[in-house]
Amino acid sequence: MxxxxxxxxxxxxxxxxxxxxxxxxxxxxxxxxxxxxxxxxxxxxxxxxxxxxxxxxxxxxxxxxxxxxxxxxxxxxxxxxxxxxxxxxxxxxxxxxxxxxxxxxxxxxxxxxxxxxxxxxxxxxxxxxxxxxxxxxxxxxxxxxxxxxxxxxxxxxxxxxxxxxxxxxxxxxxxxxxxxxxxxxxxxIIADQFRPDPGARDPRWITVVVLSRLVYRKGIDLLVVAVPRVCQLFPRVRFVIGGDGPKRIDLEQMRERYMLQDRVELLGSVRAADVPRVLVRGDIFLNTSLTEAFCIAIVEAASCGLLVVSTRVGGIPEVLPRHMITFAAPEEDAVVAALEEAIERVGDRHNHPELSPQRFHSQVKNMYSWHxxxxxxxxxxxxxxxxxxxxxxxxxxxxxxxxxxxxxxxxxxxxxxxxxxxxxxxxxxxxGIETARQFSHETYCALAARPRKPESAPPP
CATH class of the missing domain: 3.40.50.2000 (Glycogen Phosphorylase B;)
Structure with missing residues (x-):
């Protein structure tokens, strides 16, 4: 039966x-x-x-x-x-x-x-x-x-x-x-939203991108002391820093003290829709967190083809394959040394086929899915x-x-x-409490997929 x-x-x-x-x-x-x-x-x-x-x-x-x-x-x-x-x-x-x-x-x-x-x-x-x-x-x-x-x-x-x-x-x-x-x-991440764009990079510079809340837990104190040292060692390196928080004033003071206005760009708060446009401008993504359970920012950066430099803390070593990331201890000298290594690898990218941005993107897309x-x-x-x-x-x-x-x-x-x-x-x-009407997700998706009729021209 x-x-x-x-x-x-x-x-x-x-x-x-x-x-x-x-x-x-x-x-x-x-x-x-x-x-x-x-x-x-x-x-x-x-x-x-x-x-x-x-x-x-x-x-x-x-x-x-x-x-x-x-x-x-x-x-x-x-x-x-x-x-x-x-x-x-x-x-x-x-x-x-x-x-x-x-x-x-x-x-x-x-x-x-x-x-x-x-x-x-x-x-x-x-x-x-x-x-x-x-x-x-x-x-x-x-x-x-x-x-x-x-x-x-x-x-x-x-x-x-x-x-x-x-x-x-x-x-x-x-x-x-x-x-x-x-x-x-x-x-x-939604990998299709984080695609490499080689045309967005400035070939005159090696650009290091930082996107983070500017708070102590994110290691901004390490960033403040590392940036001027790296700029002194590598004249072709610049930094693009996005984010806001109480530590922003420290970054502004550092930029003024070392006269790095032309090499350190502070973007302030960055909207979610603008994050990919900021990432594709860079060659290297820097994360200086003192504690981190996962760090989704390094996954977004790798999907955009950036080589990641990060402090070895928390769950970060579990996130990306070894060829995508360079680790450093959460110390000033270690962060500078890791950045030096990454800058040399990026500057000699043609001898490192494993650093291909498209290859990074396809690998990340296969590793992480919201579904x-x-x-x-x-x-x-x-x-x-x-x-x-x-x-x-x-x-x-x-x-x-x-x-x-x-x-x-x-x-x-x-x-x-x-x-x-x-x-x-x-x-x-x-x-006595009125229940909310149920939203039909299937109907919403069907209406969203329906082609729209072209608008008629306004009367003369």
């Missing part, structure tokens, strides 16, 4: 939450947008919740019908919002119910919205996933405090995702997690969606194990949040 065909699995309703999203720029922002687009193409519903950014407030629709909630919030540092603990619960609850969310997926340990959304989602009995995009130490005060917060959040999530194996080891140690509850899903990232992320969702919900006492037991003092505090926070959820359910019952 033939078995009956299995019913198709329904698409999941997923809410991505992070303080870091467009119009701000960075690897987390790119990951959220591109992964969400591919998940929607796989038949899932995805909405993103982030804080407002200037005039970007309320509900917006982006490419592919991606729905984004920009919630008003006070920004305190590095685009992260002010912690409010329970004040965001009414807003998050309304969104989760309106959008009929199954899984809440928080991104980035530095994001206040991420931690609060996961806490509120667990109080509502929703499944949760956390993706860690950064590495943190264990010795400094900020790292210790954030590690304790991360342990609180990850004590009650169904699964965690890291962007590299080094990041996984770091997260497992910081949050005392079972390694089986952590998966590795790397970042990716592969979305498929692996979906496997995590399918793995946890049918897990049995633990009793409330089990949640408290997990929080209590976070430390002698912190465990009791975490239990108190979870209990207050749970009681607050009961009060909200009494004041605004779920049955």
């Amino acid at each position: 033939a078995s009956e065909p299995s019913a198709p699995r329904r698409g999941l309703h997923i809410c991505m939450v992070s303080d870091f999203f467009y119009p701000a720029m960075g690897g987390v922002e790119s990951h959220l947008f591109n992964n969400s687009q591919c998940l929607m193409q796989r038949g899932h519903k995805v909405v993103i919740v982030t804080h407002s950014n200037g005039r970007r407030q309320g509900v917006r629709y982006m490419a592919g019908g991606l729905k984004v909630y920009y919630i008003p919030a006070v920004i305190v540092y590095s685009n992260a919002s002010l912690p409010t603990f329970f004040c965001t619960f009414p807003v998050f609850r309304q969104i989760f119910i309106r959008e009929q969310i199954d899984i809440v997926h928080g991104h980035q340990a530095f994001s206040t919205f991420c931690h609060e959304a996961i806490l509120h989602a667990r109080s509502m009995g929703l499944k949760t996933v956390f993706t860690d995009h950064s590495l943190l130490g264990f010795a400094d005060t900020a790292g210790i405090l954030l590690n304790k917060l991360l342990k609180f959040t990850l004590s009650d999530v169904q699964h965690a995702i890291c962007v590299s194996h080094t990041s996984k080891e770091n997260t497992v140690l910081r949050a005392a997690l079972d390694p089986q509850l952590v998966s590795v899903v790397p970042n990716a 592969n990232v979305a498929e692996r992320t979906e496997r995590v969702y399918r793995k946890i969606i049918d897990l049995e919900e633990p009793p409330l006492i089990e949640r408290f037991r997990r929080y209590y194990g976070c430390g002698l003092v912190a465990g009791k505090l975490f239990c108190l926070v979870a209990a207050v949040d749970y009681l607050f959820g009961i009060i909200l359910a009494w004041l605004w019952p779920a049955a």
Whole structure:
């Protein structure tokens, strides 16, 4: 007797939450947008919740019908919002119910919205996933405090995702997690948007490109001391530096002190659409990060045909093949020496066929794909969606194990949040909250692919 065909699995309703999203720029922002687009193409519903950014407030629709909630919030540092603990619960609850969310997926340990959304989602009995995009130490005060917060959040999530194996080891140690509850899903790029353009380079110069947030963690202090030394050693080398942040003033002062205005170009903040146009101007891409879980910028640079010079930190050694990248210790002399080696290789490119920009592009295109990232992320969702919900006492037991003092505090926070959820359910019952209309991704794609009729000429 033939078995009956299995019913198709329904698409999941997923809410991505992070303080870091467009119009701000960075690897987390790119990951959220591109992964969400591919998940929607796989038949899932995805909405993103982030804080407002200037005039970007309320509900917006982006490419592919991606729905984004920009919630008003006070920004305190590095685009992260002010912690409010329970004040965001009414807003998050309304969104989760309106959008009929199954899984809440928080991104980035530095994001206040991420931690609060996961806490509120667990109080509502929703499944949760956390993706860690950064590495943190264990010795400094900020790292210790954030590690304790991360342990609180990850004590009650169904699964965690890291962007590299080094990041996984770091997260497992910081949050005392079972390694089986952590998966590795790397970042990716849309390689067709990062194509080499030999005509964009100035043949009179060897151009070193830097695209980064200008903050201490990105090693801008190393950049400040390395640039004048390299310019002195190589008269034909210039630097193009894009990005903004508190360390920009140090770069401006360095340029003035050594009179390098004609050899160091500071672009300021660079829009996402302009990143490929900046990269193709260069021969070498320089990354001086002091800590990095993955570094998507070096993948974009390699796809554009640039030879990469990077500090050997975090998960960076896992990202690119050895012939595409030159490593340096996070020290001034080591960075200068690595740049010297890269400049000599680029200057003698005709004797190094492995440095072909087109070859770099085709190799990167075969290595990284957002569709592969979305498929692996979906496997995590399918793995946890049918897990049995633990009793409330089990949640408290997990929080209590976070430390002698912190465990009791975490239990108190979870209990207050749970009681607050009961009060909200009494004041605004779920049955009285209007559900959002479902956006048809298939219809959107069909209409977008339909050829447009030529516009008629205006009457005389």
